[in-house]
Amino acid sequence: MKKALVCGAGGFIGGHLVNRLKSEGYWVRGVDVKENEYENRNADEFILGDLRDPEVANEVITSDLDEIYQLAADMGGAGFVFTGTNDAAIMHNSVLCNLNVLEAAKNKGVKRIFYSSSACMYPEHNQMDPNNPKCSEESAYPANPDSEYGWEKLFSERLFLAYQKNHGIEARIARFHNIFGPQGTWDGGREKAPAAVCRKVAMAEDGGSIEIWGDGKQTRSFLIVDECVEGIRRLMLSDFSGPVNIGSEEMISLNDFAKMVIDISGKSLSINNIPGPLGVRGRNSDNHLIQEKLGWAPSTPLRKGVEKTYDWISEQIQKKVLEPVEA
Ligand code: NAD
Ligand code: GDD
Structure with a gap:
């Protein structure tokens, strides 16, 4: 063994x-x-x-x-x-x-x-x-x-x-x-954008809004x-x-990512872009080398991963419902 x-x-x-x-x-x-x-x-x-x-x-x-x-x-x-x-x-x-x-x-x-x-x-x-x-x-x-x-x-x-x-x-x-994914940090200040956005959407009242740092045009892959x-x-x-x-090569802007999460939630929410720590303007994985050396690269669509992460974070919020959670 x-x-x-x-x-x-x-x-x-x-x-x-x-x-x-x-x-x-x-x-x-x-x-x-x-x-x-x-x-x-x-x-x-x-x-x-x-x-x-x-x-x-x-x-x-x-x-x-x-x-x-x-x-x-x-x-x-x-x-x-x-x-x-x-x-x-x-x-x-x-x-x-x-x-x-x-x-x-x-x-x-x-x-x-x-x-x-x-x-x-x-x-x-x-x-x-x-x-x-x-x-x-x-x-x-x-x-x-x-x-x-x-x-x-x-x-x-x-x-x-x-x-x-x-x-x-x-x-x-x-x-x-x-x-990102289930069991990832989703509150407390160390959470990354995927978990933060899922948390914000899950906690928002239908018809309300969520805050996204920056102009929302910055890109990432998750x-x-x-x-x-x-x-x-x-x-x-x-x-x-x-x-x-x-990494994934499915690059998306932060506002489009927020729209994806909102769509998954079934709620009607608007996006409020506010100042915050931003990092680089754009980032995406380049998977040529991993494909060449390992004959493999990640292929799961972003939305599939976000759906299960959104469900998991919603459950965590329910468990913590009586405790305050940082926005
Ligand atoms: P994480 O914070 O959940 O896990 C890191 C773990 O290291 C934590 O449980 C922490 O308690 C432990 N740790 C920190 N200092 C320690 C110490 N002195 N002794 C023993 N344990 C200690 O983060 P993660 O997302 O699971 O990331 C794992 C690794 O991947 C890290 O090296 C991180 O920098 C790297 N990484 C992660 C991402 C990402 O998106 N999650 C991206 C790039 C790189
Ligand atoms: N965390 C967070 N929370 N980011 C937000 C939020 C929010 O509520 N709203 C918008 N963003 C924006 C950030 O301003 C940033 O421009 C983008 O979303 C991505 O933020 P993060 O996911 O927090 O980090 P990152 O992609 O810039 O860097 C992360 O990934 C690296 C690897 O690619 C970090 O986790 C690094 O530690 C990691 O190594």
């Missing part, structure tokens, strides 16, 4: 990945600073621990592991990463996790490690035109990410590649493009988490190190 460690198993993608690995017959250890608050708690062993502490990394990384998935990071949506107020914490916390995990993996002789980078590492100057952003993998340099979160991801990609080169650890690096996990597994089983995009 293969053994895997999922770092960040208390989080959104980590929780889904634990379930996937269990369904494939793996023995799975999870580690996180927090328990997973939703139902995906299926790790054989779950250790509450802070990976900024090298002792914790040494404890959870044992020489019998076949694979490590490093997803632990201080992360969030535009309201968390683009305000500038969390920059030092984001860089400090995430770099320490990556350094400690890699060093322990080297010392314990673990041979294969996955790292979750982000589309936020792509240069800002290629993402100014909302209708024609460039996010092909080779466009990463000369580097010019628009956030410290993106710079940290770019540095850490290089860290994983350096350990691969110097210490023979097989690295697999993916650049995720805005992953990928349902099941496809993300499929991509992680395919990359990990391949002989390609990456970095490679794992």
Whole structure:
């Protein structure tokens, strides 16, 4: 039986990945600073621990592991990463996790490690035109990410590649493009646009309005988490190190996305565009490389993923109905 460690198993993608690995017959250890608050708690062993502490990394990384998935990071949506107020914490916390995990993996002789980078590492100057952003993998340099979160991801990609080169650890690096779905953060300030918009629509009175940050013409693509996990597994089983995009190519403006969610809800709502943290003007995954190297790319239509996410967030709101939720 293969053994895997999922770092960040208390989080959104980590929780889904634990379930996937269990369904494939793996023995799975999870580690996180927090328990997973939703139902995906299926790790054989779950250790509450802070990976900024090298002792914790040494404890959870044992020489019998076949694979490590490093997803632990201080992360969030535009309201968390683009305000500038969390920059030092984001860089400090995430770099320490990556350094400690890699060093322990080297010392314990673990041979294969996955790292979750982000589309936020792509240069800002290629993402100014909302209708024609460039996010092909080779466009990463000369580097010019628009956030410290993106710079940290770019540095850490290089860290994983350096350990691969110097210490023979097989690295697999993916650049995720805005992953969403059930069990994702949907309130509290770290939520990304898909969950935030679903929450706003689900909470709005029929005939009312919802607020969308910016003019709503900025574009993104959003990928349902099941496809993300499929991509992680395919990359990990391949002989390609990456970095490679794992994202959807179904680009949409934020206002059109809001209209899609409103349509799914069956309500009649208007959109109020207000100032807010914006990030890049346009972003879309470029899936040529993943198709070429893995013979696969995500294909689930956006609407299908949004329908199940909207239902799940509506249920969460019902469960929390007596507690205040931030708009
Ligand atoms: P998440 O916040 O739900 O999961 C990250 C987990 O890491 C959290 O549970 C958190 O508690 C844990 N963590 C943070 N600091 C830790 C520490 N010091 N020790 C142990 N655990 C710690 O986020 P997610 O959406 O599941 O993202 C997973 C990974 O994918 C992250 O590295 C993130 O940067 C990357 N990523 C995600 C997206 C996305 O759209 N969700 C996009 C690009 C990249
Ligand atoms: N979060 C959020 N909440 N965003 C909103 C809202 C809202 O209520 N209304 C409009 N937006 C707009 C943001 O201003 C931004 O322009 C766009 O929706 C997308 O915001 P997010 O989903 O929060 O983040 P992002 O796509 O800019 O970046 C995310 O994806 C990266 C990978 O592609 C972040 O989660 C990054 O951490 C991640 O790495």
